[in-house]
Amino acid sequence: MIFTQDEHMMERLFATVMPFIRDEKEDCLVEFEIDGKLISIDTTSISKAIRFIRQWSEESLKHIRIVQEYVYRTGIACNLDRSFVICVTKLSSVHDMGKVGIDFDILEKKGGLTPDERSIVRQHPLTGLKIFSFFADALSEEERKIAESIILYHHERWDGLGYPNGLKGEEIPAEARLVAIADAVAVMLAGTPYKEPISPDELPEILKAEKGCHFDPEMTEALLCAL
Numbered sequence: 001m002i003f004t005q006d007e008h009m010m011e012r013l014f015a016t017v018m019p020f021i022r023d024e025k026e027d028c029l030v031e032f033e034i035d036g037k038l039i040s041i042d043t044t045s046i047s048k049a050i051r052f053i054r055q056w057s058e059e060s061l062k063h064i065r066i067v068q069e070y071v072y073r074t075g076i077a078c079n080l081d082r083s084f085v086i087c088v089t090k091l092s093s094v095h096d097m098g099k100v101g102i103d104f105d106i107l108e109k110k111g112g113l114t115p116d117e118r119s120i121v122r123q124h125p126l127t128g129l130k131i132f133s134f135f136a137d138a139l140s141e142e143e144r145k146i147a148e149s150i151i152l153y154h155h156e157r158w159d160g161l162g163y164p165n166g167l168k169g170e171e172i173p174a175e176a177r178l179v180a181i182a183d184a185v186a187v188m189l190a191g192t193p194y195k196e197p198i199s200p201d202e203l204p205e206i207l208k209a210e211k212g213c214h215f216d217p218e219m220t221e222a223l224l225c226a227l
């Protein structure tokens with residue numbers, strides 16, 4: 001129930017449940033109203049939610065480490081300001097935060113997604129932004145802006161064919177362009193439930209083919225030199 005696909009309900013649930021998760025209170029009953037109905041979540045449900053989030057975090061930890069490695073390598077190879085690269089590397093860990101709202105059945109589905117499932121997956125940047133707002137206070141103003149742009153724009157493409165906003169070229173903030181290339185590399189190297197992993201030897205050819213299409217051409221060139 002907690003991880004429903006209904007965005008508004010999810011927003012309200014997180015607003016209610018997050019303070020309890022944050023404080024790790026496990027011995028109270030949470031009650032709140034949704035559309036005139038009184039909903040109660042007992043402590044077991046909250047513990048389950050905590051476990052779900054932790055389990056999910058562990059599943060994605062490996063992915064995050066690879067993303068961070070490629071963000072750093074690409075950013076440094078591109079001669080971007082070192083402290084900016086370090087900041088983006090650190091904050092890239094939150095890029096897929098919105099995926100906690102998606103069922104494992106969809107995330108792990110073999111054989112491709114239906115159009116409906118694809119549109120659920122495509123919601124994760126916006127869902128992520130909402131979830132992030134509960135944690136944003138912990139960051140400085142500058143870090144918050146960078147994290148928000150990573151979460152919202154990491155699936156935009158240089159050629160404008162990405163989502164959610166179809167931004168093009170340098171309309172996409174640099175931090176999101178860095179994470180976009182690193183995320184795609186991490187996914188290709190690890191494979192997906194419906195795509196075999198590529199070998200590291202295949203990476204240069206794929207990067208060359210996607211330079212200026214999916215990825216920022218300058219960043220792609222820099223990463224190619226750094227491989």
Ligand SMILES: [Fe+2]
Nearest residue numbers: 095096154155
């Ligand atoms: Fe993503």
Ligand SMILES: [Fe+2]
Nearest residue numbers: 063095096183
């Ligand atoms: Fe990712």
